[in-house]
Amino acid sequence: MKLTLVAILFCILQFALTVDRSNFKTCDQSSFCRRCRKVTPGDSPFALVPGTLNIYSDSITTDLVNRENNHLFSLKLEALQGNTFRLLIDEKTPLKPRYRVNDALKSNPVPGTIKVSERADNELVITSGTSKAVVTGTPFKIDFYQNEKLSLSINAKGLMRFEHLRKKPQPPAETENNENPDELPKEVLPKSIEDEDPGSWEENFKSHHDTKPNGPEAVALDFTFPQAEVLFGIPEHADSFVLKPTAGTDPYRLYNLDVFEYELDSKMALYGSIPVIYGHGPEETIGVYWQNPSETWVDVFNSNAEKNVMSSIVNFVSGSRQTEPPAAHFMSESGIVDVFLLLGPSPLDAFKQYTDLTGTAPLPQLFTLAYHQSRWNYNDEQDVNSVSNKFDEHDIPMDTIWLDIEYTDGKKYFTWDPHKFQHPLEMIKNLTTLGRHLTIIIDPHIKRESGYFFHQDCTDRGLYTKNRDGHDYEGWCWPGSSSYPDIFNPEARKYFADQYLLENFKTTTKDVMIWNDMNEPSVFNGPEITMLKDNVHFGGWEHRHIHNLYGHMYLMATFDGLSRRDPNQRPFILTRSHFAGSQRYAAMWTGDNKADWGHLEASVKMCLSEAVAGYSFCGADIGGFFGNPDAELLLRWYQTGAFLPFMRAHAHIDTKRREPWLYPEDTKQIIRSAIRERYSYLPLWYTMFYEHERDGYPVMRPLLAHYPKDKNAFAIDNEFLLQDRLLVRSVMQQGVSKVDVYFPTKGDGKGDIWYDVDDYRKITTVGHESIPADLKKIPVYQRGGSIIPKKERIRRAATLMKDDPYTLIVCLDANQSAKGTLYIDDEKSFEYRKGQYLYIEYEFKNGVFKNRFIDNKSKYSPRSWLERIVIVGLEKVPKSAKLKASKSDAADLEVLPQGNAYVIRKPGIGMAEDFSITLKY
Structure with missing residues (x-):
C-alpha cells in the first residue's frame, strides 16, 4: 500500500484513538457563537419601521431597524402553498451582497395568497388559508396561529441578532498625552458585543489563523413551539432522536466535519448538516427549515425537562406542563435569515412540507x-x-x-x-x-502530481479553490499534497x-x-480537519459562507x-x-x-x-x-x-x-x-x-409519525416504522434473550393489531411487551390492516429476481379488512416517468380480495405473476376461494391452513391483470 507519511500517521491515529475533542471547536472557542449567546433575552432591539409596508398578493415587505445602531434591514414574509410561510431578512443596503442559497431547493416554491389587516395595537395580521401570522412591530415578533391556536412564535425570546457588514474600525490616533490604550476616553471604548469580542475581526484556533475580511456577520433567531413537548431533527448527530436541552452545555453544531470514531450521545458536528427542526405535541407538529449553509449552532430550550430525555417524558406522561414551551435558537456565522415555517399540522404534513421544498430521493435502481x-x-x-x-x-x-x-x-x-x-x-x-x-470511490481531494491529467487540467483552467492570497489552495489528504476543485464554479x-x-x-x-x-471537505492539516474559512470560491464567496x-x-x-x-x-x-x-x-x-x-x-x-x-x-x-x-x-x-x-x-x-x-x-x-x-x-x-x-413522506419513520398522541412513544428511538406497515425493534444489546417492544396507542387507549412476521402470532398489546429474542430472532411486526408484497425465491442478486412471482401478505385489522400497494417497473431506467410502470392497490374486505390499478394510463406489462396470498387474522375458516380475472377463466382455488395463516396457492394470474378472489366459508 502506497501512503504518504502524513496519510500513514493519520491512518494510525484514526485506528488507535477515539475522537480528539481538542481538534474541534466548542461554542466558547467560536467567536460568533459566543456573541449570539450573549444576547440578553426579552429585550429585542429590532422593530418594524412605520410607513414602509408594501402588500402583495402573496407577501408583505417592510423595513426593519436595529434600534441600537439604526441599521436598516429589509423583511419579506411570504405565504407558500401547502400551509408554509417563508421569512427573508437581509441588510437593506449592505456593503457587499450576503450569500443566499441557490441549490438546496428543488425548484422555486409555489406562492400562496394572503389577506392583510392592521390592528391598532402595533400588529399586522396576514391570513393564508386556515393559518395566520400576527406580526408585532415593536419589539419585532411573529406569531403563527392555526384555527386560532398559537402554533409557532419567532423572536418571542428576543434573541434575534443580525450583524451588519461594516468597515473595520481603526484605533484612535495616539497622542503624546495619551499613549496608553487603557486610558482612552470612555466615549471611544467598545460598546457592542462585536467590539468586545476579540474574535470578531480575526480568530485563531490552534495553529490556524482566520482573517475574517468581512468582520462580524452573524445572524440568529429564536423559534418557540407553544404546542410542542419534544423537539427533533437537525441531523447529523450521534445523539438521541429527541433533542436534549443545551443549557449548561454546548449547542448542537451543524458544520460538516470528518470525525472518525465519533462519540455517542454528543452534540458535536458530524459529516452532514440539515438545518430543519420539528416541534411535536399531541395536537400538532410544526417545522422550521433554517436555510443557511454557514457554520450553525442550535440551542435547545426545554425549561421543565431534565437533561435526561426519558425523565422529561415521564413528566409529560404524568401530566406536568412546562412553565415555558420548547424553543430553538439558530445561530449562523454569516448569510441572511432565510427560513421556512412548516405549519403541519400532522407529523406527516410537516415532513411533506419540507420535501416539497427540498425534494425526495428519486426512485433508485x-x-x-x-x-x-x-x-x-x-x-x-x-x-x-x-x-x-x-x-x-x-x-x-x-x-x-x-x-x-x-x-x-x-x-x-x-x-x-x-x-x-x-x-x-x-x-x-x-x-x-x-x-x-x-x-468505486471518487473523492474531492486531487493529488498534486506533475503529469496527472486531472491536476494539470484544474491548474491550467483555474478550477481549484483559492486561498486568501488568490493561489490554488493546497492541503493534505490521502494522496498527500492535494488541491480541491472549486465545485461552486460551473x-x-x-x-x-x-x-x-x-x-x-x-x-x-x-x-x-x-x-x-x-467531501466535507476533509483536509488532514486544516482547522478542524477541513478547509480554511477564508479560502475563496467562485463569485468571491469565502468558504465560511458555503461550507456546509x-x-x-x-x-x-x-x-x-x-x-x-x-x-x-x-x-x-x-x-x-x-x-x-x-x-x-x-x-x-x-x-x-x-x-x-x-x-x-x-x-x-x-x-x-x-x-x-x-x-x-x-x-x-x-x-x-x-x-x-x-x-x-x-x-x-x-x-x-x-x-x-x-x-x-x-x-x-x-x-x-x-x-x-x-x-x-x-x-x-x-x-x-x-x-x-x-x-x-x-x-x-x-x-x-x-x-x-x-408523495414526499419518509420511508423510515418514528412512532410519533403515525401515533402522534401517544406521549410514551415520543422519545422511543430503538424501534421504528417502515411506512405504517412494519414495526421493527431489532436486538441491539449484548447477551440478551428477550427485548421489550413498545406497541403504540392511537390516543384513545386503543392500539392496532400487530402480527409477528415469523409466525403470524397476533398481538393486541398496547404498551410494552417482553418478546423472546434468541440469536435468530429479529422482532418485526406487520400492522393489522396492511398488505405487504414479497418475493420468496431468493437468488444470488436482486437483478435476477426481476421476473420472479410475488407473494402478498394480508394482515387483517379488527374489521377483518386490509389495504396495501405494490409498485413494479423495469427496476433500472427512467421509463417509469413515461408511464412504464404498474402501481397497484390491493384490498381485502368482506371476504373479497381484489386489486385496482391506481394509474390507469400506465402501460407496463411485467412477466411476473402472483404466486401466493397469505391471509392472517381471519375469524372464519375458509374452505376454498373463487377467482375471477379479466384475462383468465374463473377458477376454484385451494385455501390451506399454515400455522396462524391461510394460504391461497397459485392464483397464477399476471400482475397486470384485474382480478378478484372471494373466500368461501
Whole structure:
C-alpha cells in the first residue's frame, strides 16, 4: 500500500484513538457563537419601521431597524402553498451582497395568497388559508396561529441578532498625552458585543489563523413551539432522536466535519448538516427549515425537562406542563435569515412540507436496495472475484462489491492501479455477468502530481479553490499534497462531471456506480480537519459562507456526470457529506462508526433523524468501520441493517476480514438468513421508495409519525416504522434473550393489531411487551390492516429476481379488512416517468380480495405473476376461494391452513391483470 507519511500517521491515529475533542471547536472557542449567546433575552432591539409596508398578493415587505445602531434591514414574509410561510431578512443596503442559497431547493416554491389587516395595537395580521401570522412591530415578533391556536412564535425570546457588514474600525490616533490604550476616553471604548469580542475581526484556533475580511456577520433567531413537548431533527448527530436541552452545555453544531470514531450521545458536528427542526405535541407538529449553509449552532430550550430525555417524558406522561414551551435558537456565522415555517399540522404534513421544498430521493435502481459488500480495501482483481464467488458458494445473496481508494494508481482518481487492477473491464464484466455491480470511490481531494491529467487540467483552467492570497489552495489528504476543485464554479462542476463519461473514463462501464467520501471537505492539516474559512470560491464567496454546501455541490457534479454517461439509467451515488436537498442526488451513510453496541443503537437513531429531514436513503456500516466485532455483535448488526433503507457492510483497512463465511457456521447461517430476509422484502422496499418520491413522506419513520398522541412513544428511538406497515425493534444489546417492544396507542387507549412476521402470532398489546429474542430472532411486526408484497425465491442478486412471482401478505385489522400497494417497473431506467410502470392497490374486505390499478394510463406489462396470498387474522375458516380475472377463466382455488395463516396457492394470474378472489366459508 502506497501512503504518504502524513496519510500513514493519520491512518494510525484514526485506528488507535477515539475522537480528539481538542481538534474541534466548542461554542466558547467560536467567536460568533459566543456573541449570539450573549444576547440578553426579552429585550429585542429590532422593530418594524412605520410607513414602509408594501402588500402583495402573496407577501408583505417592510423595513426593519436595529434600534441600537439604526441599521436598516429589509423583511419579506411570504405565504407558500401547502400551509408554509417563508421569512427573508437581509441588510437593506449592505456593503457587499450576503450569500443566499441557490441549490438546496428543488425548484422555486409555489406562492400562496394572503389577506392583510392592521390592528391598532402595533400588529399586522396576514391570513393564508386556515393559518395566520400576527406580526408585532415593536419589539419585532411573529406569531403563527392555526384555527386560532398559537402554533409557532419567532423572536418571542428576543434573541434575534443580525450583524451588519461594516468597515473595520481603526484605533484612535495616539497622542503624546495619551499613549496608553487603557486610558482612552470612555466615549471611544467598545460598546457592542462585536467590539468586545476579540474574535470578531480575526480568530485563531490552534495553529490556524482566520482573517475574517468581512468582520462580524452573524445572524440568529429564536423559534418557540407553544404546542410542542419534544423537539427533533437537525441531523447529523450521534445523539438521541429527541433533542436534549443545551443549557449548561454546548449547542448542537451543524458544520460538516470528518470525525472518525465519533462519540455517542454528543452534540458535536458530524459529516452532514440539515438545518430543519420539528416541534411535536399531541395536537400538532410544526417545522422550521433554517436555510443557511454557514457554520450553525442550535440551542435547545426545554425549561421543565431534565437533561435526561426519558425523565422529561415521564413528566409529560404524568401530566406536568412546562412553565415555558420548547424553543430553538439558530445561530449562523454569516448569510441572511432565510427560513421556512412548516405549519403541519400532522407529523406527516410537516415532513411533506419540507420535501416539497427540498425534494425526495428519486426512485433508485432496485439492486441498490439489496445487500452491498465493502471494505477498505479488496486487494486486487482476484480478491474481488473470489469474494463474489464465495457468496455464491455459501448461497448468500449480494448485489454490489465496493472498492475503496486502493484501487487507484497512487490515489489518483479516474485511474486504476496498474498492478493490482490490470484488467478492470474484465473484472467488471465478471460481476455484471452474474447480475452484480461494482461501486468505486471518487473523492474531492486531487493529488498534486506533475503529469496527472486531472491536476494539470484544474491548474491550467483555474478550477481549484483559492486561498486568501488568490493561489490554488493546497492541503493534505490521502494522496498527500492535494488541491480541491472549486465545485461552486460551473466550469469546475462540468469538468468533474465530464470525467465520468465513458469516452473519458474508458476503464469503467455504465453499470459502475460511485461513492463520494471525504467531501466535507476533509483536509488532514486544516482547522478542524477541513478547509480554511477564508479560502475563496467562485463569485468571491469565502468558504465560511458555503461550507456546509460543498459536499452537496460535489454530489450535483457526480449526478450530472452519471446522468449524462447513460441518460436512461438511474444513477446511484453514496455520500458522507450532505445538506438540505442532497437526498435528490445520493444515498448517505453515517460515517466512521465503530464495532460496539452503542454505535449499533446509534445507527437507528441517526437514520430516524435523517429520515424526518428528507433523507430516507440512510444506512450505517454493518459491523462498525473501526474495530473487530465479535460474532454476536456482527449478526445483530446484520439483523438491524436488513431493515434500514441502505444495507452495506464496510470495514477499515486494519480490521480483520469479516465476510460472513469467516465466522462460525451458526453465525454465518444467521447472517445469511438476515440477508435473505432483506431480499424477500425487496418488493416492499421498492414500493416504499416509489411512494417516497411520489408523495414526499419518509420511508423510515418514528412512532410519533403515525401515533402522534401517544406521549410514551415520543422519545422511543430503538424501534421504528417502515411506512405504517412494519414495526421493527431489532436486538441491539449484548447477551440478551428477550427485548421489550413498545406497541403504540392511537390516543384513545386503543392500539392496532400487530402480527409477528415469523409466525403470524397476533398481538393486541398496547404498551410494552417482553418478546423472546434468541440469536435468530429479529422482532418485526406487520400492522393489522396492511398488505405487504414479497418475493420468496431468493437468488444470488436482486437483478435476477426481476421476473420472479410475488407473494402478498394480508394482515387483517379488527374489521377483518386490509389495504396495501405494490409498485413494479423495469427496476433500472427512467421509463417509469413515461408511464412504464404498474402501481397497484390491493384490498381485502368482506371476504373479497381484489386489486385496482391506481394509474390507469400506465402501460407496463411485467412477466411476473402472483404466486401466493397469505391471509392472517381471519375469524372464519375458509374452505376454498373463487377467482375471477379479466384475462383468465374463473377458477376454484385451494385455501390451506399454515400455522396462524391461510394460504391461497397459485392464483397464477399476471400482475397486470384485474382480478378478484372471494373466500368461501
